[in-house]
Amino acid sequence: MQLSASPYEERLTAPRSWWLICLAAGFSMALILVPFGTLALLAGLVGGTAVAAVVASSYGSIRIRVVGDALIAGDARIPVSALGGTEVLDPEEARAWRMHKADTRAFMLLRAYIPRALKVEVTDPADPTPYLYLSSREPERLAAAIKAAQERSEVEAAQE
Template structure:
């Protein structure tokens, strides 16, 4: 019997400053409607701020998980059998792989406000995707969870 795999579950939440920007958008909408009176101004504040907050929340709700023999990165579920050895990327390496080293065929779960990442080659010969790039705040823990899940599923 194999020991349970090391769990990994990370939500790539948006930074706090983005919530201030969402509030600022609401204020901007309110100011744009100010000439129409106080009720439209209040509506602009509420509706504009709420729409901006929904956008920030949706963008910052993406999850990265290792579960049941798969790497789940956003909407993608990739079986570990189709993946090679993970490469942990520090800030400089992550920037290189999302800019000048990037392959347009790669699957990228990219969040610019997360400075580190993990790059995992796709070894499935039937898949044209060369690698998976996943923004993560803890690439060491994600790589360890992938290794643990791979060894537990064998």
């Protein structure tokens, strides 16, 4: 795989409000442990906050990348030659594709706290997945990166 000059990378981090919720979880754990003394209270505060922060961090650590001739979305790796057109979804359209328009065979990299998304058609006849739904804060940039990678892949295939 040849690395592109300008790869696209986006990390779908959890929103800032989630970190306040982590702190609230720590306070809740501390309140639960108040009857057991000050040391238990402090352990509950630190432990509850840490566990909640690890959960929020791991959920928000998913990445979308376009590198070389592949789109990497979470654990999925798809060659751009197997992808078709892209459609940038505004918040209303993204909500519709998450709900009543969704196909159960589709690959959904969904983060509800990100209102916009990109829908990418899968053109590989051997793949039963009709499309990819990718939550993205910058779907226009992601679509442009996929298109550029597809063009590079076509040029390289023509040269061989």
